[in-house]
Amino acid sequence: MKNLEVLPLISGVCCILGGLGVVLHTNPINKIIMLALLEIGMIGLIVSSYYLDIAIISSICEPICTIILLLGYMKYLTTIKKKKKFGRDLPVLSK
Amino acid sequence: MDLVQYILYLGYALLIIGTLGAILGPKVEDPLIRFLNVEVPSIGVALIFLTYDEDLALMTFIAVNAILSLILIRALILKEKYESE
């Protein structure tokens, strides 16, 4: 443990706490914030082994993944709300 | 402890946490929450790729992961939509 620098130590703490946080939280937006923390840890570990080009590619792909998850969450939420509203109305209409 | 061993053990820890969390985590009956738990072991796999110096595999894995999440979340929305009709 004595020949490690500061960046790998911080990134390791980010990875472990982010992984526990994604599993333990139950609201999807909280889970996505914790996923951002986990990806911060992964980028730090990639940089600390000097793969700088892969770090650039990875940090460009991270907001794309986040935006896809957020758009999907909004669509999913509106679908569930619409299903609940129809579920109350539809038997009345079909009678 | 060496840097390589440190990253390797970190990747194993993320794999174990993520797999157990996807099976018996809290409120896992909702498919969106289970899908978000599955993202954790994929980052563990990326760290293990990093340990064995597979740089091309790591780059491909990270890029494909973004596209894969698009397909899976589209499938979830379609399932909810077909169940409501």
Add this chain to the structure above:
Amino acid sequence: MDEIVVSILKMLVAGAICWINFVIIDTYFGLPEQPGVLGAKMIGEKVKDIGGNLHGGYFMGNIVCSPDASAGTLLASIMNYLMGVEGGLITALLVWIGNRLCADPGYAGTIGALTITAIISLLKPIIEPKYFVAGMVLAIFTIQGLDHKHASLLLGKIAKKMNRGE
């Protein structure tokens, strides 16, 4: 032991310079007046709910949602540490591109980067550029990380004194 005290003193002085630089530039370009994007409005209202000031909350939300003079200060001091004066100009270009991606006019970021480049090139014989990197982290820690209520009250008072925001 004497060396450590001197380096901590240099870091604190550099932090004070960075704090004054980015707060004045951001307030002058009207960050506390209105939220630039929709997310900054939500953060300002949440900060107001815990007892802070609304305009200080808009300031903090605008820092989170787009790279402003704070990001310009940090990145320009990084590139000055690594490349010299040319790095500051490259940073101004890249921060402007990032600002346009976040749907912002982008004057605050570039002017912040150019100002800190001028300050660093003036002060280079006394304080080396790597102290500015750590000083900027301490400066952003006092605003975003320490205590949101009192920080937003202080920012609101500064905005009122400079006639930006009520």
Add this chain to the structure above:
Amino acid sequence: MDILEIVIGAVALLMTLRIFLERSRARKLLYLCCLSFCISALIALYVKSPMGGITAIVYFITSTLSSNAIAYTIEQTKHIE
């Protein structure tokens, strides 16, 4: 280890713990912004070459983009829930 890296590392460790323990969603974003400042400074102090500076700039701008999207979604879904 340098004294500057130790100070920045202490700030980053404190921010990580406060993100994990905070209840409100909007204030987690403020702590996340401070953490990405710290990591960007640590990358530049660790690599010490111009390519490291480019990596730090690209990382910081894209992390800002991601937190912008999260804040926008919190505002949008407040009316639905």
